[in-house]
Structures are given as structure tokens and as C-alpha cells.
Amino acid sequence: MEISFAGRAVIVTGGAGGFGAATSIAFAKAGAHVVVSDINVEGAAAVAEKLPSAIAVRTDVTDADSMRELMDRTVDEYGRLDVLVNNAGMPHPLTSVVDMGSADIDQQVAINFRSVVLGCKYALPYLQKQQESSVVNVASISARRPRPGSTVYCATKAAVESFTRGFAAEVAPQVRVNAVSPVIAETGFVKSAFGVDSLPDDTRKSMVDGIPMGRTADVEDVANAILYLASSKATFLTGVCLDVDGGRSIS
Numbered sequence: 728m729e730i731s732f733a734g735r736a737v738i739v740t741g742g743a744g745g746f747g748a749a750t751s752i753a754f755a756k757a758g759a760h761v762v763v764s765d766i767n768v769e770g771a772a773a774v775a776e777k778l779p780s781a782i783a784v785r786t787d788v789t790d791a792d793s794m795r796e797l798m799d800r801t802v803d804e805y806g807r808l809d810v811l812v813n814n815a816g817m818p819h820p821l822t823s824v825v826d827m828g829s830a831d832i833d834q835q836v837a838i839n840f841r842s843v844v845l846g847c848k849y850a851l852p853y854l855q856k857q858q859e860s861s862v863v864n865v866a867s868i869s870a871r872r873p874r875p876g877s878t879v880y881c882a883t884k885a886a887v888e889s890f891t892r893g894f895a896a897e898v899a900p901q902v903r904v905n906a907v908s909p910v911i912a913e914t915g916f917v918k919s920a921f922g923v924d925s926l927p928d929d930t931r932k933s934m935v936d937g938i939p940m941g942r943t944a945d946v947e948d949v950a951n952a953i954l955y956l957a958s959s960k961a962t963f964l965t966g967v968c969l970d971v972d973g974g975r976s977i978s
């Protein structure tokens with residue numbers, strides 16, 4: 728399937744690692760100018776410098792001014808914005824809701840959900856100037872298949888799915904808005920949730936037992952789904968939350 732983003736400008740938030748880095752690379756291979764955005768600007772720069780046409784921008788997705796500046800900087804650099812991938816986000820360390828501080832709850836809402844709203848709000852005027860522009864939000868299959876210990880995180884991702892459908896209806900037909908809902912992948916997410924660099928064997932086994940395809944997600948699984956949803960092969964798709972979950976939702 729030939730997908731081209733030649734000459735088009737794409738923002739990927741949280742682009743320094745994990746799904747965001749793989750997505751930045753996938754768009755670059757398809758010919759896009761890529762804005763690799765992350766609070767970790769050194770990590771974003773390390774990704775951007777390997778791509779043919781890319782810049783790194785320091786962005787804190789929880790900060791409204793920082794998000795607005797990201798959109799403006801992109802248009803200053805490339806003269807346009809065609810695709811926004813709202814990918815940045817992180818889980819809280821596994822814990823019961825009753826043990827979470829209110830500041831930690833607010834932070835989860837800010838980084839996983841409010842960030843998506845801000846991104847859409849500030850990108851929209853630029854996206855509306857282009858043909859076939861779109862947003863892809865990174866939700867999670869945990870929105871519908873929550874696990875104990877990550878309840879607040881899962882609920883923020885359910886909010887992303889709901890927002891995706893609502894905003895898609897609001898801005899159609901000019902701009903498409905879709906989401907991907909991945910299952911567990913061994914990215915920086917594992918450190919944030921479990922406090923270790925890779926999943927303990929027994930934890931991985933119990934998770935994989937619940938995934939009919941018999942493995943965790945690879946970052947490319949998610950990047951490819953995002954690329955497809957943003958592409959000219961998906962011009963009739965909007966408000967879709969695509970499960971990239973190896974069948975976790977049906978197990």
C-alpha cells in the first residue's frame with residue numbers, strides 16, 4: 728500500500744521515544760516534514776537529526792502556551808500543518824485510586840487528556856487551511872479493558888476516545904479526527920507504570936496470556952496504524968478509535 732506525505736507537515740508530540748519516535752520515522756519515510764515535539768528536547772533532537780526533513784521542538788503538552796507555540800513554530804518552519812499526532816502521555820505508577828494524591832490525579836488528566844484538547848484547539852485553524860488534514864490521538868485499549876492499579880490513567884484514555892468521536896463530529900468534513908488504542912508495548916511506559924526498564928517475566932506472561940495474537944505491541948504496529956489513519960487511504964474514516972491490541976479487546 729503506497730502512502731505518501733510528500734511536502735506535508737506533521738507534528739508528533741512525545742516524539743523522543745517509544746511510539747512517538749517510531750511514528751516520526753514512519754512519516755519521514757513517507758516523505759513528510761516532521762516536527763518532533765517532546766519535553767525531552769535532547770531526545771527529540773536525536774530523533775529529528777536522523778530524518779531528512781525534521782525539527783525538534785521543546786513542548787510541554789500540559790502547558791497551553793507551549794502547545795500554541797508548537798503549532799505556530801511548525802507553520803513558521805514549513806508554512807503549513809497537515810497532521811497532528813497527539814501521542815505524548817504517561818501512566819501513573821501502579822497504585823490504588825485511594826492512595827493517589829490529588830496533584831497526581833490532576834497531572835494524569837493534564838498530560839493524557841487536557842493535552843489532546845489543547846492540541847486540537849490550537850491546531851484546528853491551521854488544519855482547516857489544508858486539504859485532507861487530520862488528527863490522530865493516542866488513546867489505549869485500557870480505556871475499555873482497565874487493569875487494577877491504573878484506573879485513573881485508563882479513565883483519561885477513555886476521555887481521549889470520547890473526545891475523539893465528539894471532536895470528529897464537530898469539525899467534519901474539513902478535518903478528520905481518529906485515535907489508536909494500543910495494548911501494552913515495552914516503551915518508556917513500562918518504567919513509568921512499573922518502575923523497571925522491562926516487564927518482569929511473570930507480568931509479561933500474564934499480559935500476553937490476555938492478547939490473542941500472543942505478543943505485546945511493537946512500536947511499528949502503532950506507527951503504521953497512525954500513518955494509515957492520517958493517510959489518503961483513510962479519507963472516509965473519522966471518529967474511529969482503532970484498537971492496535973492483538974485482540975486484547977475480544978479476549
Ligand SMILES: NC(=O)c1ccc[n+]([C@@H]2O[C@H](COP(=O)([O-])OP(=O)(O)OC[C@H]3O[C@@H](n4cnc5c(N)ncnc54)[C@H](O)[C@@H]3O)[C@@H](O)[C@H]2O)c1
Binds near residue numbers: 743789
Ligand atoms: N506503551 C504502552 O504500553 C502504551 C499502551 C497504550 C497507550 N500508550 C500511550 O502511548 C503514548 C506514547 O507512550 P509510549 O508508550 O511511547 O511511552 P514513552 O514513555 O516511551 O513516550 C512518552 C513520551 O512523552 C514524553 N513526555 C512526557 N511528558 C511530556 C510532556 N509534559 N510534554 C511533552 N512530552 C512529554 C516523554 O518524554 C516521552 O518521550 C502515551 O500517550 C501512552 O499513554 C502506551
